[in-house]
Amino acid sequence: MKTVYLDHCATTPLHPDVLKAMLPFLRDSFGNPSSIHAPGRKAKEAIEEARGRVAALIGANASEIVFTSGGTEANNLAIQGIARARKDCGNHIITSSIEHHAVLKTCQYLERNGFTVTCLPVDHHGIVNPEDVKKALTDKTILVSVMHANNEVGTIEPIDEIGRIVTERGITFHTDAVQSAGKLPLNVKEMSVDLLSISAHKFYGPKGIGALYIREGIRIDPILYGGEQEKGVRSGTENVASIVGFGTACELANKAVPVLGDKIRKLRDSLQERISTAVPGLTINGHPVSRLPNCLSVSIPGIMGETILRDLDARGIAVSSGSACTSHSVEISHVLSAMGLTKETAQGTVRMSLGIMNTPDEIEYAAASFVEVVEKLKTLSEIENSLGSRRCY
Numbered sequence: 393m394k395t396v397y398l399d400h401c402a403t404t405p406l407h408p409d410v411l412k413a414m415l416p417f418l419r420d421s422f423g424n425p426s427s428i429h430a431p432g433r434k435a436k437e438a439i440e441e442a443r444g445r446v447a448a449l450i451g452a453n454a455s456e457i458v459f460t461s462g463g464t465e466a467n468n469l470a471i472q473g474i475a476r477a478r479k480d481c482g483n484h485i486i487t488s489s490i491e492h493h494a495v496l497k498t499c500q501y502l503e504r505n506g507f508t509v510t511c512l513p514v515d516h517h518g519i520v521n522p523e524d525v526k527k528a529l530t531d532k533t534i535l536v537s538v539m540h541a542n543n544e545v546g547t548i549e550p551i552d553e554i555g556r557i558v559t560e561r562g563i564t565f566h567t568d569a570v571q572s573a574g575k576l577p578l579n580v581k582e583m584s585v586d587l588l589s590i591s592a593h594k595f596y597g598p599k600g601i602g603a604l605y606i607r608e609g610i611r612i613d614p615i616l617y618g619g620e621q622e623k624g625v626r627s628g629t630e631n632v633a634s635i636v637g638f639g640t641a642c643e644l645a646n647k648a649v650p651v652l653g654d655k656i657r658k659l660r661d662s663l664q665e666r667i668s669t670a671v672p673g674l675t676i677n678g679h680p681v682s683r684l685p686n687c688l689s690v691s692i693p694g695i696m697g698e699t700i701l702r703d704l705d706a707r708g709i710a711v712s713s714g715s716a717c718t719s720h721s722v723e724i725s726h727v728l729s730a731m732g733l734t735k736e737t738a739q740g741t742v743r744m745s746l747g748i749m750n751t752p753d754e755i756e757y758a759a760a761s762f763v764e765v766v767e768k769l770k771t772l773s774e775i776e777n778s779l780g781s782r783r784c785y
């Protein structure tokens with residue numbers, strides 16, 4: 393069976409060059425980077441070279457990069473780290489209602505522990521209004537965290553404007569750039585951002601490795617204590633092989649972002665065009681223009697996104713849905729609800745996210761299969777309706 397992977401917002405395959413760069417550090421070069429002997433020094437050098445490459449992807453200085461176990465830890469470190477370091481200056485945090493759970497649940501945890509959290513709304517396209525950020529700031533605000541690009545619908549937030557408003561007031565601004573890194577050009581020197589999270593496995597690097605950019609001069613408390621690695625901000629023996637792979641992934645992305653972005657956008661647009669003309673009632677989620685080039689989230693009210701997912705999976709096509717259908721209830725994505733989608737529309741949501749390895753043939757196969765699957769499910773759902781029973785299609 394043909395297989396077409398269209399879930400690159402969830403994770404990506406490892407680039408062959410990344411694997412090649414990692415292998416020596418899983419075999420012979422096993423030294424602990426904290427050791428003073430030659431094997432230790434070799435590991436240390438490899439880490440510092442990778443740090444330079446990660447920094448180069450986002451225009452940072454190498455000294456501003458702290459390696460973490462991924463995007464989740466980077467977000468936790470940014471938010472908990474600032475909350476702990478600044479708790480004497482204030483207890484108010486601002487975020488948005490469409491953040492990844494690694495941000496939202498961290499904020500909710502802090503809310504249970506003496507902090508006040510303002511969760512800003514978004515418009516129908518999933519955009520946070522910078523004016524809302526401005527209005528929400530108080531003299532107790534210590535941190536604002538708004539993501540760069542959303543993982544479910546691909547909407548790109550106006551973080552330059554938000555960052556200016558926040559940092560002008562001397563307040564720390566964090567952005568979760570896990571979805572944009574490696575896909576959009578990023579330069580922290582030109583952005584008003586103090587903290588920025590990235591994760592390797594979203595752009596052809598290994599899973600379980602990421603980084604937090606911490607602007608020079610921003611003080612942050614650790615959340616892990618121990619051997620004082622990463623200048624004491626993130627203790628624990630470094631994941632050397634993954635860090636090396638992360639560095640290579642950043643170097644590849646740095647070269648590829650401008651070229652591949654256009655290629656993927658064209659494929660995405662052709663997929664969007666094909667299915668939206670063939671399926672009546674289909675709507676596109678996210679901002680029409682300010683959107684990740686590889687992301688396509690669509691809704692078909694009346695059909696279950698999860699059923700489409702399963703039927704496409706049976707044809708070798710991997711996508712994701714905006715809700716999970718359990719036996720008694722349907723869990724709706726917090727992002728789609730915040731954007732004002734009705735329950736029925738949110739349930740009928742499917743996300744297709746493309747990657748650098750996808751070909752026009754694959755996209756053609758995926759589009760044709762999508763249309764077939766939806767037509768079949770629509771017919772089934774009409775039969776069910778006419779029989780007066782309602783099932784989970």
Ligand SMILES: *Cc1c(COP(=O)(O)O)cnc(C)c1O
Pocket residue numbers: 401402461462463464465492494539541542543568570571591592593594600601602
């Ligand atoms: C995937 C993702 C994360 C989590 O990153 P991990 O490395 O998987 O922990 C955080 N934020 C966004 C926007 C993501 O897409």
